[in-house]
Amino acid sequence: MVIIFLNGQKNSFPISQNQILRLTLLSWIILDLLKFHPVLMNNRIPVIALLGPTAIGKSKIALELYDQYPIEIVSVDSAMIYKDMDIGTDKPTHEVLASKKHHLIDIRNPNQNYNVGDFYxxxxxxITExxxxxxxxxxxGGSMMYFNRLFKGLSQIPGRSISDRKLINHLNNFYTSTQLHECLKHFDKKSYNNINKNDKQRxxxxxxxxxxxxKPITSFFNKTNLLEVNYKFINIKLTISSRKDIHEKISHRVKQMFKKGLIDEVIYVRDKYSLSKDSQSMKSIGYRHVxxxxxxxxxxxxxxxxxLFATRQLAKRQHTWLKQFTDVxxxxISTNKTDKLKQIIDNYLQFI
Incomplete structure (x- = not known):
């Protein structure tokens, strides 16, 4: 016998023991699902972020996870966005990209610009898709500036202006970066103090x-759009305790780049897209050096x-960035391999 209240009225229904067991099991399943329902999670649905320094093996681990979980991979790499730049970016092969769903790879030509606002x-x-x-x-990925914006939000800075851009290019013909930096002192003292005089782009x-x-660009920094309002970020940082191990991985990566034909790739991309050392895509490690x-x-x-030296310096800067991310x-991976990683994901994705 089961008692159910309908519209405030007490109702009794005959029910077998097997039916009670099935109903109990069903209720457990429903309750487990509801724990992760977007409404009950304040509309914050999960996004997994896998961070780590260059050459640590993030892409390989991502492919392993792809085969075991209902995920799609999103590249957080400022160089992989460019078409035809495959070797120097250590981009997944065409076969992998065709068989495993990736996003934000090969979305720009190398003669096009792309910034953190575009990425955001x-x-x-x-993510919505x-x-x-x-x-x-x-x-x-390893573009820590992109991750930083994801976690801290994007400032509502005005978009780029073609007319203003032309004027700035004109100023570059007459003034050095140091002289332009000195100008900041008169209308944006914070930027003047924070930006290195040789940092031409900033x-x-x-x-x-x-x-x-x-308005000074710094006046926009506290006005941000936060993705975490809608999404629950599960941030996983990959590390290797031995600096020697990461240096060996970087050395192997660099040797493989040249073995696969990095020099020929740079020449091909340069000629096909009429690029120079000032092109944004050609400022990436390997490309600018070639x-x-x-x-x-x-x-x-x-x-x-x-x-090799530039890649090691990049890894050092990435470690510095990673220390700033506290909610990780x-x-x-030198001790846990991927077992702990999979256990963490199991705990978060058990509702799928």
Whole structure:
């Protein structure tokens, strides 16, 4: 006998023991699902972020997870967005990209610009699309500035202006970066103090924002759109305790790049898209070094050493960024491999 209240009235129904067991099991399943229902989670649905320094093996682990979980991979890499730049970015092969769903790879030509604002908008749209497919986004990459914006929100800075951009290019013909940096002192003292006098890109952007809005770029920094209002980020940081191990991985990565034909790739991309050392895509590690090599005719060995040193410096900067991210789960892959990682994901995705 089971008693159910309908519209305030007590009703009795005959029911067998087997039916009671089935109803009990069903109620447990429903309650488990409801725990993760977007409404009951304050509309914050899960997004997994897999962070780590270059060459640590993030992409390989992501592919392993893809085969076991209902996820789609989202690249958080400022160089993988460019078409035809495959070797220097260590991009997944065409076969992998064709068989496993990836996002934000090959979305720009190398002669096009792309900034953190573009990424923030694109990744928001991609996350929405993946959730509509009843999958979970797995954000993977080493562009820490992109991750930083994801976690802290994007400042509502005015967009770029073609007319202002032309004027700034004109100013560049007459003034050095140091002189333009000195200008900041008169209308944006905070940027003047925070931006290095040799950081040409940030100096120009600060001037451009002031020209278009009449306000210092720093005045926009506290006005942010936060993705975490809608999404629950599960941030997993991959580390290796031994610096020697990461250096060996970086050395292997650099050797493989040249073995696969990095120099020929740079020449091909440069000629196809009419690129120069000032092109945004060509400022990536490996690409800018090969362009310098083609101009100076230094030895290939010297070129490889420069790429190796630059990649190690990148890993060092990435470690510095990673220390700033406090809401993360640390996993040392040299000891835990992927077992702990999978256990964490199991706990979060058991409702799927």
């Amino acid at each position: 908008s694109d990744v928001n749209n991609v 993946i959730h509509s497919n009843r999958k979970v986004p797995l954000l993977v 100096i120009e952007r600060a001037i451009e924002v002031y020209m278009s809005s009449g 362009l310098e090599y083609l101009e100076t005719k230094e030895t290939v060995n010297d070129l490889q050493n420069k790429c 789960i640390d996993i040392d």
